[in-house]
Amino acid sequence: MQRNPKKPIAYIIKLLYNNQKHGFGGGILLTIYDIAKAANVSASSVSRVINGKSGVNNATRQKILQILKENNYVPNEAARILVNQSSRLIGILIADIRNLHHMEGAYYIQSEMDKNGYNGMIINAGYDAKGLAHAMENLNQRRVEGVVLMGSVFQNRDTEKAVRQYLPEIPIIMINGQLDIPNCYSVLSQEKEGIFTCVEFLANHGRKQIAYITNAPTPSNLLKQNGFSEGIAAQRKNGVRGWIYKDDRDDSLKGGYEAMQRALLEHPDVDAVICAVDLLAAGALQALLEKDVDVPRKVAIIGVDNSIYGQICYPRLTSLDNQIFSSCVIGAHQLLEFLQGGHPARCVSMQTVLVERETT
Amino acid sequence: MQRNPKKPIAYIIKLLYNNQKHGFGGGILLTIYDIAKAANVSASSVSRVINGKSGVNNATRQKILQILKENNYVPNEAARILVNQSSRLIGILIADIRNLHHMEGAYYIQSEMDKNGYNGMIINAGYDAKGLAHAMENLNQRRVEGVVLMGSVFQNRDTEKAVRQYLPEIPIIMINGQLDIPNCYSVLSQEKEGIFTCVEFLANHGRKQIAYITNAPTPSNLLKQNGFSEGIAAQRKNGVRGWIYKDDRDDSLKGGYEAMQRALLEHPDVDAVICAVDLLAAGALQALLEKDVDVPRKVAIIGVDNSIYGQICYPRLTSLDNQIFSSCVIGAHQLLEFLQGGHPARCVSMQTVLVERETT
C-alpha cells in the first residue's frame, strides 16, 4: 500500500531524511517540517499558510500551497488541539443511539454545530449511571467544549453528579429536560400542556372514555401523564373519564399492544387512547385492529413524537409533535452563543402542535 | 462555577504557582505536573501509575492514586494521541444518520469496538462526493486507525478516490459492499440470492403475478433487482410473471405507496409484491389497504431489512433479514484483527433469512 505512486517531493524528502521512521498505521504521514523542508522555508511559514494567516510573501505562499496539495497534507488534529487549547468538539449524549427520535435530534445538533466549525461526537451512553459517568469522563478526556444531553432520560441525580465530577466547567445543553446545575441550559417541549390539550381535543370531539398508555417513567413521560390526569380532571364536568396503563418493557410496540388489550378488557367502552410515544400507539392500534375495532370511528388514537412510525401506521396516526427539530436547533444555538462568549437563555420552552391524521 | 468546593491540594498548588493561567473552557484543568507537585514526585512517576505500569514504590503509588482521585484528574487525550502515535479511534461513516437501519449497524460496530478499547466516531457523510471527501479528510486529521463504511451507498468511484486520497494506509471495512482498493475489507449480505429465493417462495405459494418495487439505485438495490429478474426468469416455466417499479424520491414510504398504486393500475391481477426495503413495503401496504385489497389473501408482500418498520405494519410485514447485526459484528472483528496485526478475510458474505410474518 503506497501512499502515492507519484511520490511528490516532500514525501521523498521524508523518506531520505527519515527513512527509519514510520508514521501512523504503518504508513507515512507528513508533518509540517517535511513540507517546510521541501519548500525550503521554515515550519512557521508553512503553519501560516495552512492557517490562512497574513505575513507570507505571495510567491512563497503559492509554492507552499502547491507542495501541501501535491502531498495531500492534512494537519494532525491532536497536535492542534494541544497547542490551541481548544478541541472545537462537542459531545452529544444519547441513551441509545438506535432511538430514531433522539438520533434525529443528534442529526440536527450536529449539522448546526458543523456549520459553525464544531464537530459533534455522538456517544451512546446507555441507561445506567456507570455508562453515563464513563461517557462523560471520555468527553472530558477529549476536552470537549460543550455537551448536549438528548432527552429527559438524563434528567436525574446521577447525571448531575457525573457533570459535577467530570464536566463542571463547560456548557451542558439538555434537550427536553432540566438539570439543577449552574452550567446547564435547557430547551423544553411543553408536552404536559400538549397532552392536556389532546384530552380537550378528544373531549370536544365527543370522546368520553379515554385511556392513556405510557412506558418508562422518564421525567418527560411523567409530565405527559400529569398532563393527561389534569386534562381528565378538567373535563370531568363534561362526563369524561380516564384510565392510565403502564407497560415499561423495552419493546414499546409490544408494550402498547398489550396495554391496549388490557384497556379493552377492563373498559370495553373506551373510545379514545393517548399514548406517550408513537411506537406505543402503533402497538395499541394493532390490538384494536386485531379486534376489528373501527379506528377512528369507534376509538381514536393519538401518539406523541410525530415520527415516521406514526406515518407507517394505517390509518395514519394523529400525533403530538414535540418539536424535536426546533428544540435542537435552538439548543445548538444556545451552545454556540455560550461558546462565543454570550449569555444564552437558561431555559427556553416551546409549544407542541397536534398533527391530525387519520386516527382522530 | 468552581471545579470543586473542597479544593484539593493539587488544585490549590496549581492556583498558587500558576494563578494567571486558565485551563480549558475558562476552567482549570490539572496536568500531570500539578499532580506530581502535589505528590512530591516527578511527572514520570505519575504517568507510570496512571498507566498502571510497574516500577513504582507501592506507598508512592498509593499517594499518587489518591491525589489523582481527589482531583478528578483526567488525562488530556490530545497529548496522549500525539505522543503515543495512536488515536484508538475509528470512524463510522453513514450517509444519513437518521437512517435507522444503518444507525443500528453503527451501534453494533461501536459496541464491539468499545469492548476492545477503541472509540467509534459516527460521521454523517451525506450522499454527495464532496461531503464524503470532507468526512474522510476530517477522519484523517483525527488520525483514525480504521474506518467502516455503512451500506452500499459508498460503493462507488468517489469513495475509492477519497479513500486513496485521504485514507490510503488504514483498513477500511465496508458493510454490504466492496471497494476495489487494497486496504478495503468487506462483509456482504447475499441479498441478490435472498430476493431470488423470495420469488421462489412466492411462486411455491401459488403467486403468479409479482411486482417488484425499488428506490434509489444503490449497488445493493441493483443487486436485489437482479435477484428479482433472475428469480422471475427461473419461474417463467411455472407461468410466473414479474414487473419492476421504481420510485427513488427521498420519502420511501410515499414512494412505495405511489409505486403500488401504479402497479395496481397497470396490473390489477398482481398477487404479490417484493419491496427493496421495508419502508417501501409499508407504503405499498397502505396503497393496498386503501383499495381494500386483502393482504395477504389477494396480494402478498415481502420487504427487506426485517426492521421495526415492518413490525409496525398491520398485518405485520414478512421481511428478508439481511443480517445487519451479524454483518457488523463480523466487520468489527475484521477491523480488530487487522489492527492487532492479523490478516482478516478480505470478504465474507452471509446468507439472508426470510422472516415470515403476516403478509405472506
Next chain:
DNA sequence: CTGAAAGCGCTTACAG
C-alpha cells in the same frame, strides 16, 4: 516577510 525557539500535556528510554 521569515525563522528559531518555546511550549501545549503527555510518555518513555535513559541514567542514576
Next chain:
DNA sequence: CTGAAAGCGCTTACAG
C-alpha cells in the same frame, strides 16, 4: 524505584 530530558506535531510571540 525515581527523575531529567527529549520528543510527539503543531502555533505563536519574538527578534531580525
